[in-house]
Amino acid sequence: MSEFRENLVSGRWVIVLTSGTRDAASGLEFVGKGRGTREDEGADYDPKCPYCGGNEHMTLPEVSLIRGQDGSDSGEWIVRVVPNNQGVLRPTGEPVVRRHHIHQFITGVGTHEIVVESPHHSVQPYDQSLDRFAAIIGAYRDRVAALETDRRFEYVSVIRNHGIERGLGTSHPCSEIVALPFVPVDVQAELKQSEDYYEFSSSCVVCDLIQSELSAETRVLLRSDAFVAIAPYAARVPYEIWILPTRHASSFVAITDAEAREMAFCLGRVLLALAEDLGDPPYSYYIHTAPARAGDMSYYHWHLELIPRVTAVTGIEYGTGIPVNPMSPEQSAAFLSRKLTVH
Numbered sequence: 211m212s213e214f215r216e217n218l219v220s221g222r223w224v225i226v227l228t229s230g231t232r233d234a235a236s237g238l239e240f241v242g243k244g245r246g247t248r249e250d251e252g253a254d255y256d257p258k259c260p261y262c263g264g265n266e267h268m269t270l271p272e273v274s275l276i277r278g279q280d281g282s283d284s285g286e287w288i289v290r291v292v293p294n295n296q297g298v299l300r301p302t303g304e305p306v307v308r309r310h311h312i313h314q315f316i317t318g319v320g321t322h323e324i325v326v327e328s329p330h331h332s333v334q335p336y337d338q339s340l341d342r343f344a345a346i347i348g349a350y351r352d353r354v355a356a357l358e359t360d361r362r363f364e365y366v367s368v369i370r371n372h373g374i375e376r377g378l379g380t381s382h383p384c385s386e387i388v389a390l391p392f393v394p395v396d397v398q399a400e401l402k403q404s405e406d407y408y409e410f411s412s413s414c415v416v417c418d419l420i421q422s423e424l425s426a427e428t429r430v431l432l433r434s435d436a437f438v439a440i441a442p443y444a445a446r447v448p449y450e451i452w453i454l455p456t457r458h459a460s461s462f463v464a465i466t467d468a469e470a471r472e473m474a475f476c477l478g479r480v481l482l483a484l485a486e487d488l489g490d491p492p493y494s495y496y497i498h499t500a501p502a503r504a505g506d507m508s509y510y511h512w513h514l515e516l517i518p519r520v521t522a523v524t525g526i527e528y529g530t531g532i533p534v535n536p537m538s539p540e541q542s543a544a545f546l547s548r549k550l551t552v553h
């Protein structure tokens with residue numbers, strides 16, 4: 211069982227496992243294991259991995275399955291989305307707000323789905339054909355769209371962690387999709403900031419940001435018709451990267467198949483540069499999109515943020531929430547853009 215508990219002082223929410231999910235005596239796995247520490251690293255198939263092709267019986271039934279279009283795939287699936295059977299949220303019941311003295315909590319109703327990106331155990335997105343990576347992004351879109359129709363959920367998040375202890379028990383290439391009964395504080399803050407900017411300037415902050423960055427050029431990493439990859443002006447860590455769609459849309463669900471292909475191209479190039487030129491650091495990326503059923507919003511603009519895990523959190527960040535970035539985004543961009551072609 212789990213609950214969303216609100217930190218009354220900050221307004222932030224925490225998922226707390228209350229009973230029956232994990233044995234406290236079994237110990238906790240600490241973060242910080244990098245890539246290459248696992249025995250299964252490098253193998254194409256791991257008999258113990260529930261996400262490998264041939265082991266489909268080890269997961270719950272899939273909620274989505276995409277097979278290859280071309281004959282060469284010989285019936286092999288290319289993307290499979292399954293509920294996380296170790297998930298901290300449960301997909302049944304209604305999210306009920308309850309009180310406990312001055313505190314409030316919401317029953318842990320939500321979904322946690324795993325997007326299995328390949329039947330092969332050790333491939334990375336950039337190892338795959340563009341069609342296959344585009345199919346992964348198409349699967350993100352289709353699952354977000356489906357989950358957003360469920361009126362219990364206010365926000366659907368797409369996340370990918372690489373080389374970080376993910377709680378999934380395997381290094382198989384996966385992304386995660388989480389549906390929540392509320393809008394997280396970080397997204398609320400972006401919505402508010404974007405709305406304030408729009409009221410002041412009558413334009414979308416990200417549309418303006420794209421124009422500004424393209425004219426300045428110093429933080430642009432990669433550009434295609436439909437996407438721009440930049441090192442953000444106020445980057446939190448070295449090599450933080452944002453991938454911004456050039457067409458204004460508040461919801462990621464609006465992405466077309468052609469745009470998904472371009473996004474796969476940009477994201478694949480960026481991930482390959484991290485792997486080849488930066489020694490394959492752990493990273494997280496996530497998509498920020500409008501709340502479920504919000505309709506098209508003129509002031510909000512969906513985007514992807516990628517955070518390489520290359521620096522430790524400093525005392526200043528713990529104490530104030532203000533990250534200390536030892537490398538300017540202009541330096542990051544100068545290094546990365548040499549590896550990526552700026553058109």
Ligand SMILES: [Zn+2]
Pocket residue numbers: 255256259260261262263330331380382
């Ligand atoms: Zn596997």
Ligand SMILES: [Zn+2]
Pocket residue numbers: 414415416417418457458459510511
């Ligand atoms: Zn915009």
Ligand SMILES: [Zn+2]
Pocket residue numbers: 400498513515
């Ligand atoms: Zn964002």
